[in-house]
Amino acid sequence: MTAAKSGEVWVWAEQRKGRLMTVSLELLGKGSELCKSIGSELAAVLITDKAEGLVKDLIAHGANRVYVIEDVRLGLYQSDAYTTVMGKLIEARKPEILLIGGTSIGRDFAPRIAARVHTGLVANCVDLHIEEINGKSQLVLVVPGFGGKMMVSMICKTRPQMATVKPGLLTAHQANPNAKGDIVKVEAEIKDDDLRARTIEILEERSAERPVEEADIVVAGGWGMRSAGGFKLIQDLANALGAAIGGTRPAVDEGWIPKECMIGHSGKTVSPKLFISLGASGAVHYTTGFTKSKVVFSIDKNPSAPIFDVSDIGIVGDVCEIISCLVKELTVVEN
Amino acid sequence: MTLNIVVCIKQVPDPKHFSEITMDPVKHTIRREGIPSVINPCDRHALEEGLRIREKFTGKLVVISMGPTQALEALQEALAIGADEAILLCDKAFAGSDTLVTSYVLGAAIGKIGAFDLVLCGNETVDGGTGHVGAQLAELLGIPHVQASNIKFIDERSLTVKMPIEHGYLDISLKLPAVISVTEQINRYRLPTVWAIVEVAGREIKIWDCEDLEVDTSKVGSDGSPTEVTGIFEHKFKRRVEFLRGSPEEMAKQAVVKLRQLGGDMK
Numbered sequence: 204m205t206a207a208k209s210g211e212v213w214v215w216a217e218q219r220k221g222r223l224m225t226v227s228l229e230l231l232g233k234g235s236e237l238c239k240s241i242g243s244e245l246a247a248v249l250i251t252d253k254a255e256g257l258v259k260d261l262i263a264h265g266a267n268r269v270y271v272i273e274d275v276r277l278g279l280y281q282s283d284a285y286t287t288v289m290g291k292l293i294e295a296r297k298p299e300i301l302l303i304g305g306t307s308i309g310r311d312f313a314p315r316i317a318a319r320v321h322t323g324l325v326a327n328c329v330d331l332h333i334e335e336i337n338g339k340s341q342l343v344l345v346v347p348g349f350g351g352k353m354m355v356s357m358i359c360k361t362r363p364q365m366a367t368v369k370p371g372l373l374t375a376h377q378a379n380p381n382a383k384g385d386i387v388k389v390e391a392e393i394k395d396d397d398l399r400a401r402t403i404e405i406l407e408e409r410s411a412e413r414p415v416e417e418a419d420i421v422v423a424g425g426w427g428m429r430s431a432g433g434f435k436l437i438q439d440l441a442n443a444l445g446a447a448i449g450g451t452r453p454a455v456d457e458g459w460i461p462k463e464c465m466i467g468h469s470g471k472t473v474s475p476k477l478f479i480s481l482g483a484s485g486a487v488h489y490t491t492g493f494t495k496s497k498v499v500f501s502i503d504k505n506p507s508a509p510i511f512d513v514s515d516i517g518i519v520g521d522v523c524e525i526i527s528c529l530v531k532e533l534t535v536v537e538n
Numbered sequence: 539m540t541l542n543i544v545v546c547i548k549q550v551p552d553p554k555h556f557s558e559i560t561m562d563p564v565k566h567t568i569r570r571e572g573i574p575s576v577i578n579p580c581d582r583h584a585l586e587e588g589l590r591i592r593e594k595f596t597g598k599l600v601v602i603s604m605g606p607t608q609a610l611e612a613l614q615e616a617l618a619i620g621a622d623e624a625i626l627l628c629d630k631a632f633a634g635s636d637t638l639v640t641s642y643v644l645g646a647a648i649g650k651i652g653a654f655d656l657v658l659c660g661n662e663t664v665d666g667g668t669g670h671v672g673a674q675l676a677e678l679l680g681i682p683h684v685q686a687s688n689i690k691f692i693d694e695r696s697l698t699v700k701m702p703i704e705h706g707y708l709d710i711s712l713k714l715p716a717v718i719s720v721t722e723q724i725n726r727y728r729l730p731t732v733w734a735i736v737e738v739a740g741r742e743i744k745i746w747d748c749e750d751l752e753v754d755t756s757k758v759g760s761d762g763s764p765t766e767v768t769g770i771f772e773h774k775f776k777r778r779v780e781f782l783r784g785s786p787e788e789m790a791k792q793a794v795v796k797l798r799q800l801g802g803d804m805k
Contacts, residue, residue: 280708282673283682307703311685314670318638318677323764326668336768343768349556349568349665356769400682400712407706414704463704469667477797488556494775498800500793501779516796517779518789528790 209243209340210299210362211268215289215312216249216261217304219405221278223257225417226304226370228264233331233373234302235265240333241340243299246270248292250285250391252278262384265376269384270296274391276398279405280308282315284397290319292389298363300342302331305367313367323359325366329472329494342366351468351491369472371416372495415464418447420477421496423466424459425451425489427482427503427522434459436526437481443533449473451489467492482522485510502526539694541595541714544648545588545621546659546671547581547603549612553664561770577612580660584720586727588658589620591692597655598622602647604632604640610743617738618730625651629747634760637666641674643758646751648679654715655694661685661719672719682716687723 212234217224227247234245247266249257254271261269272288293301293316303313305327317324330345342364348355359365415421422441424434434454441448450460452467466473468488474495481502483489490513493499501514502522511517518525551559552574560569577585585601592599601616603609604627613624627647635643648654657679662669676683686699687707698711702721748755756762782789782796 282684286677307685307701308708310669311673311683311701314637314668314673315677315683317670317764318641318674321638321764323636323638323766324668324670325765326670348667348770349551349559352556352559352772353561353568354771355767356771358766358768359764360766361764400684400710400716403709403711405703405706405708407703477800490775498797499777500797506781511779511781513775513777514779515777515800516793517781518793519781520786520789524786525790528786529793532787532790532794 209241210297211244211246212238212241212300213298213302213363214245214247214266215301215303215309216247216257216269217306217309218249218251218257219308219407221251221253221257223260224304224306224370225375226306226309226368228260228375229370229373230302230304230368231261231265232376233368234300235376237300237331237333237342241299244268246298248272248289250277250288252276258386260378262382263378263380265382267384268387270387270389272389272391274393276393277391279402280312281398281402282311282400284391284393285312286315286319287393287397288389288391289316291392293320293363301363301365303365303367305369310367313365317365320363322361322363322365325357325359328366328368329354329372329491331366331368347468347491351487372472372474374474413447415447415449415466416471416473418473419475420444420446420479421449421466421473421475421493422446422479422481423449423451423483423493424454424481425483426453427484428454428459429482433482433523436523436530439530440479440526440533443530446477446479451483451486480510480514481526483510484508485513539595541591541597541655541694542653543588543592543597543599544651544654544657545581545585545599545601545616546644546657546675547585547601547612547616548578548660548663549575549603549605549609550578550663550665552576553579561772575608575611577615578660578663578665580662580720580722582660582727583722583724584658584660585616585619585621586725587689587718587720588656589728590725591656591689594692595694600625600651602627602644602651604628604635604643607745613743614738615730615735617741617743618734619728620734623744624741625744625746627751628745629755629758631748631755631759634763635758636763636765637668637670638674638765639758639763641671641678643751643753644671644675645678646753647746648675650746650751656714657717659717659719661721669719672717676717679715679717682712683719684710684712684716685719685721687721689718689724
């Protein structure tokens, strides 16, 4: 193997109860693109109590190398111990870039690492690319500011260049089961002091429904749906399309949909094949949550609502009436 | 039982007025003249949690904030809500500090305050929204950090909290001293009474600069920050919309045809 021109690009492979988080695979996809730009190699860092099965998946998704830190104490996320392990590995291997999925845990872990190794970290990037700046390959990170009204591009002056990216924004590459990669086992050198904050257990109540950021079609409602009854209609439409349901902050505040389904700057970022917005005027902090959707279709009663500036197809009219017609149309065709 | 608490707060532009904020494209700074400032909502919950803990134990609650002198208003309000002392960390050299440098300055202030058992902050601000400072501050202080939506147990040596995650939570127990970043779910916060506002009007708020904090001016501000803003632009995400016309039934029919063409493999 020829030596890489530049330090490696790393992705933290987050696992929970032995299952990889989808965002880690999404980041491997982006990571391999960045590697091509800077002539580097892609590595995943897996911290777990049981690596079996996961390593293959990481290689299939583009990792040239997987650093495996396997220790019975590291099954659950332990902020100090994970930081110690990652910090030591960074010091030993000096990666160029470290990407971390912006899950609740990733967003807890990333700043701790950045402070440990004294490097720059940029949160919630919506775009990452390489630019030559002063003769140096620099990772340029674009983040929304002030509820998505502004976009700010940032760089890290230090190494590794660190960034978090919310789940659902990027697309994982197709897995290649024949891909080859190295496995590098790394000893977890952790002391008792690294477990002074100790995660005792993880409790998850996974609903049967697919999370909104993983769905191919998302149907989202806003204030214009007026009542939870309006959301019953949205449910009907979602059922007819096999879609996941989302909504705006007002819809969450009114209790029409749960908080996990909120789309936008302070909620979920989705990039489905089709995004349908119903009765939402299109405030920036909402629209910033679905900019990367393939097709955006909106219905609202107000023809000059800003939602139509960010839509491919628009219908102006009574939202509830049009949804009923859509549901009828979809069911008729199916039968 | 004594527990000394430091609460970190930030003054932010009122999110209700975000649409009025514009950017100076040359200086890379935000123009926020006339935009009202408020205590970051999450930080109010941190202060509230601190007050509740202080009510259970003896000890002092000190509020600190890094910002311009305008942030004195936020500290004044924190005193009116119930903080024992307030300190503003203010120096021209701080301008443009990123989260790591902000944590460094807050850490220096906490070091100067001395005896503390618990540091509380909001887990996210409405303006920057990075959620970095709690974890970075803890790392620089060399103590554990946790995000919490609920403190299940606390005594003078340890605590147990719930950290919210997707579809559930983690149960975490940790030793003090520690930094806790609280989420909005942790409590309902109190507002200051009119009486309290009048009462604290004359109270002293200390102002500490680089020299007081013994921080190196070259390590703070934009020059000292490991991240750098290279560009700011207004968010433009525009598509060319095609409006469908006709009766609701006709529009629905057209929409289904179009979506099948565009959406590819939707059923």
